[in-house]
Each structure stands twice: as structure tokens, then as C-alpha cells.
Amino acid sequence: LLDFNDNKVISRLEGHSADITCLAYSNDGKILASGDANKEIIVWDIEKQKERIRLKRHRNTINALAFAPEGTPIYGMCLASGSADGTIRFWDPNIDKELVTFASGHNQWIKAIAFDKNGSTLVSANYDGTVDYWSMKSYREIASFIEGECDYASDVAFSSDATRFACQGLNGYKVIFNHGRFGYTLQAVDDNVPNAVKVWSLPTEEELTGPWNKTTSDKLTFSQTNQIFAVHKSNKISGWNLETGNELINIETENTRSIQDIKFSPDGKLLALHGSEYKLIVWNLMTPNPSPIIPKQKSNKYAFSPDGKTLAILSHDFSNFDSVKISLRGINSLLDTKPKIITAKLQGFKHRMIFSPDSTILVATGSKYNEIILINVDSSEEIARLSGHTELIESFVFSHDGKMLASCSHDGTVLLWDWEKITE
Incomplete structure (x- = not known):
């Protein structure tokens, strides 16, 4: 925990003997779980600031942690852990x-x-490209998507309203879940469309045909506010309404390689593409023929604010290698006003x-500094630096109630920052 008056750590969670690889808060914010490369999971009591239990039954690195929602059948609020040993284990966190x-x-x-x-x-x-779908009522595997040549499944996530599910693979394989439907790239629809996207109804196991059957993709994203998904491939972004099959997005781009991600703004009005050579392009989807309102801006990292009002873009300041530039743009006035430019000391x-x-x-944080900086969006001023880690900060995450920020580092520690005190 951080004493904001003098910016000193007054409580540190220590106990890991190897790099911390993942973090997860319980839904009530009272428990934090951390996993490491030494096959161990530590469950921490946030209020008492101490270790509650240590879980050691995995045989390899802990790669993923997740707490089940309170209403989960049989074992509500249990902790799930995924490991490089190929197993998923469920624990009573108490x-x-x-x-x-x-x-x-x-x-x-x-x-x-x-x-x-x-x-x-x-x-x-899984790293071999398989995706499994499990029932928490019967604790049995419902479906396993393993066909084709999807060599690496890098992430899984549900949409914010829990009606859709996506899996991203490096060879263009996707799984889409929407109102009880699964869609995934299984094989070519015909010889001219390798790695095409397919959509399936999970309850009926019937294919839902649509224009997506005639396209391939290397990145996919969901809109948060509409039944829309968009895909990027080579030099084109396409998007459809999954209910009607109507094409809503058709944008020609450069033949871009090494796409890092494609993302809608929270209100669904903007679409951002983060491509090779750290270039960010943003389109306004509310115009009949969308044109870039931010064309090819240098960007190492970008983020939309949760309220949908601000876009932050971080890029290297090549005139000063100890610093980066962060531009803050009001989303409603991207074309009318110049961005606020902040120079922050974040080397790496x-x-x-x-x-x-x-x-x-x-x-924000950088790879060569072991601090977290806080920047006020309205004033564009740095308001604090959170010091305490001694090595690279790997990740940070807010608790569900927004009252705590947890950060983990290669120094083997997890630090908990009292967000309410910090922002007083």
C-alpha cells in the first residue's frame, strides 16, 4: 500500500520466489490472487495485507487466473487457474x-x-491453438475447437454484456459467441478462401451462413454497443451486423502487416487500427464513407477512456530518449482541436x-523505470509517481470496485495502491 502523503510504500505483498505472471481480483475486491513461474499461486487477504493460502499443485508456470462470479453453479466465487502443465484447477480461495x-x-x-x-x-x-468450452454445471467439456492449422491461441474474452465470445489465433482463426452461437475459422469455405470465418449455432450445431464466409482475417474485434464485429485482413477492414448479415464497415487500408490490434471506441463511433511500424489509424464510422481522422500517427500504445470521451496515444520522443509523448484527444473534437501533449519520463x-x-x-509505466506515473486527464499534468518496485513492472489492474490498483513486477512482488487515498 502507498502512503500518498510522502509517496512511500507502507505495505508490500512478498512471498513469490519467481517472476509473477498473472493477477486476479475477487469480485468483491477482498481477495487478490497472484501466480508465478515457479508453479505457485498465492491468495492474499487485502484487508489484512497478508498471505491467506498458498496453492502448489500445478506442475508448471501459472499463466492465467480468474475468479468465478458469485452465482456460479456448485462453487460460487471459486478461483480458477490455468497452467503450462495443461490443466485448469479450481480452488476454494479460503x-x-x-x-x-x-x-x-x-x-x-x-x-x-x-x-x-x-x-x-x-x-x-491453448498455445497449440485449441479452444475448449466447459460447463460449470456438469464440469464437463461441451466443445473443443481444434480443426485446421491454428498454431497459437493468444487470448480469450467475453464481451462486456456476456453475449459474445472471441478467440484470437495467429493464423486468422476466430471463435465468436453471440446469443448462444459459436463461430470459428475451421477450414476454407472453398478453395479460393483459405482460413475463412464461419459462424455456428451452438444449441443447434447448425452453421449460420453470411458474408463473413467469404473473407479471412488476422485480427477481430467486437463493438461494445452493437451486434457488430469487424475483421482486418491485408488491406481491408470489413464489419457486419451478426443478426442481419448486413455489411456496415468496408474500409480500404494499406497492405499492413504485423497488426497489433483493431478496436472500437466504447460508443462504437470510432474504429482504431494499430499496425506495423507503430502506426495508429482512427476512422469515424458515423460518416457515409469513413476516412481517417487520425492518419498514421506514431504510437507505441493507445487507450480509449471508459467513458468514451478521451483517446490517449503514447509515442517515443526521439529528441529525448528518456521520455515519451502522450497526446490526449477529446473524441468529440478530434478534427477541431489540437491534442494536449504531455512529455513523460518513461524510458524504454x-x-x-x-x-x-x-x-x-x-x-502508465515504461520498461526502464520501475515507477507508475499518474496523469490528470483534465489538466494534463503528472500528479504522482508510485515507487516501490525494483524491477520491470509487468502489469497492473484495478479492482472491480475501483478502490485498489494492483501492480506486479519481475522483482517478484505485488504492490497494492489505495486508489482513494491517491486521488484525494
């Missing part, structure tokens, strides 16, 4: 008790796991940047 183990789905490292909103299902993704080429849950503060 005692050292393993509840159940899923071991049949993955033969290689598990990369990511996610519960749906009501806790009835769990999805897991690996950066992380997120907004606070209320969108008022930007949180």
Missing part, C-alpha cells in the same frame, strides 16, 4: 482445497481462461497504459 481439475482438454500450455457473466461456462485457450520500448475506471486519470 482454504487450501482443490475442488476439481480439468485435464482432458489441452495437451500443451494453457494461455488464457475466462468465465462468462453468470459463471455457467468457462472458456480456455515496452509500455503499459490504462485509464482509471472513472476516466479522470491516466496510468
Whole structure:
């Protein structure tokens, strides 16, 4: 914990003997779980600031952690862990008790796991490209998507309203879940469309045909406010309404390689493409023929604020290699006003940047400094530096109630920052 008056750490969670690889808060914010490269999980009591239990039954690196929602059948609020040993284990976070183990789905490292909103299902993704869908009622595998040549499944996530699910693979393979439907790239629809996208109804196991059957993709994203998904491939972005099949987005781009991501703004009005050579392009989707309103801006990292009002873009300041430039742009006035430019001391080429849950503060760090900086969005001024880690900060995340920020580092520690005191 940080004493904001003198910017000193007054409580540090120590106990890991190897790099911390993942973090997860319980839904009530009272418990924090951390996993490491030494096969251990530590469950921390946030209020008492001490270790509650230590879980050691995995046989390889812990890659993913997730708490089940409170209403999960049988074991509400249990902790799930995915490991490089190929298993998913479920734990009672109050005692050292393993509840159940899923071991049949993955033969290689598990990369990511996610519960749906009501806790009835769990999805897991593997480095060999397989994606498994589990029932939390029967604790059995419902489906396993392993066809084709998807060599690496890098992430899984549910949409914010729990009606859609996506899996990203490097060879253009996707899984899409929408109102009980699964869609995934299985094989070519015909010889002219390798790695085409397919959409399926999970309850009926029938294919839902549509124009997406005639396209391929290397990146995919969901709109948060509409039943829309968009895909990028080579020099084109396409998007459709999954209910009607109507094409809503058709944007020609350069033949861009090494796409890092494609993302809608929270209100669905903007679409951002982060491509090779650290170029960011943003389109206004509200115009009949969308044209870039931010064309090819240098960007190492970008983030939309949760309230949809601000776009933050971080880029290197090549006139001063000890610093980066962060531009803050009001989304409603991207064309009319110049961005606010902030110069921040964040050396290195690996950066992380997120907004606070209320969108008022930007949180960022760099690979060569062991500090987290806080920037006030309205004033564009740095308001604090959070010091305490001694090595590279790997990740940080806010608790569900927004009252706590947790950061983990290569120094093997997790630090908890009292966000309410920091922002007083």
C-alpha cells in the first residue's frame, strides 16, 4: 500500500520466489490472487495485507487466473487457474482445497481462461491453438475447437454484456459467441478462401451462413454497443451486423502487416487500427464513407477512456530518449482541436497504459523505470509517481470496485495502491 502523503510504500505483498505472471481480483475486491513461474499461486487477504493460502499443485508456470462470479453453479466465487502443465484447477480461495481439475482438454500450455457473466461456462485457450468450452454445471467439456492449422491461441474474452465470445489465433482463426452461437475459422469455405470465418449455432450445431464466409482475417474485434464485429485482413477492414448479415464497415487500408490490434471506441463511433511500424489509424464510422481522422500517427500504445470521451496515444520522443509523448484527444473534437501533449519520463520500448475506471486519470509505466506515473486527464499534468518496485513492472489492474490498483513486477512482488487515498 502507498502512503500518498510522502509517496512511500507502507505495505508490500512478498512471498513469490519467481517472476509473477498473472493477477486476479475477487469480485468483491477482498481477495487478490497472484501466480508465478515457479508453479505457485498465492491468495492474499487485502484487508489484512497478508498471505491467506498458498496453492502448489500445478506442475508448471501459472499463466492465467480468474475468479468465478458469485452465482456460479456448485462453487460460487471459486478461483480458477490455468497452467503450462495443461490443466485448469479450481480452488476454494479460503482454504487450501482443490475442488476439481480439468485435464482432458489441452495437451500443451494453457494461455488464457475466462468465465462468462453468470459463471455457467468457462472458456480456455491453448498455445497449440485449441479452444475448449466447459460447463460449470456438469464440469464437463461441451466443445473443443481444434480443426485446421491454428498454431497459437493468444487470448480469450467475453464481451462486456456476456453475449459474445472471441478467440484470437495467429493464423486468422476466430471463435465468436453471440446469443448462444459459436463461430470459428475451421477450414476454407472453398478453395479460393483459405482460413475463412464461419459462424455456428451452438444449441443447434447448425452453421449460420453470411458474408463473413467469404473473407479471412488476422485480427477481430467486437463493438461494445452493437451486434457488430469487424475483421482486418491485408488491406481491408470489413464489419457486419451478426443478426442481419448486413455489411456496415468496408474500409480500404494499406497492405499492413504485423497488426497489433483493431478496436472500437466504447460508443462504437470510432474504429482504431494499430499496425506495423507503430502506426495508429482512427476512422469515424458515423460518416457515409469513413476516412481517417487520425492518419498514421506514431504510437507505441493507445487507450480509449471508459467513458468514451478521451483517446490517449503514447509515442517515443526521439529528441529525448528518456521520455515519451502522450497526446490526449477529446473524441468529440478530434478534427477541431489540437491534442494536449504531455512529455513523460518513461524510458524504454515496452509500455503499459490504462485509464482509471472513472476516466479522470491516466496510468502508465515504461520498461526502464520501475515507477507508475499518474496523469490528470483534465489538466494534463503528472500528479504522482508510485515507487516501490525494483524491477520491470509487468502489469497492473484495478479492482472491480475501483478502490485498489494492483501492480506486479519481475522483482517478484505485488504492490497494492489505495486508489482513494491517491486521488484525494
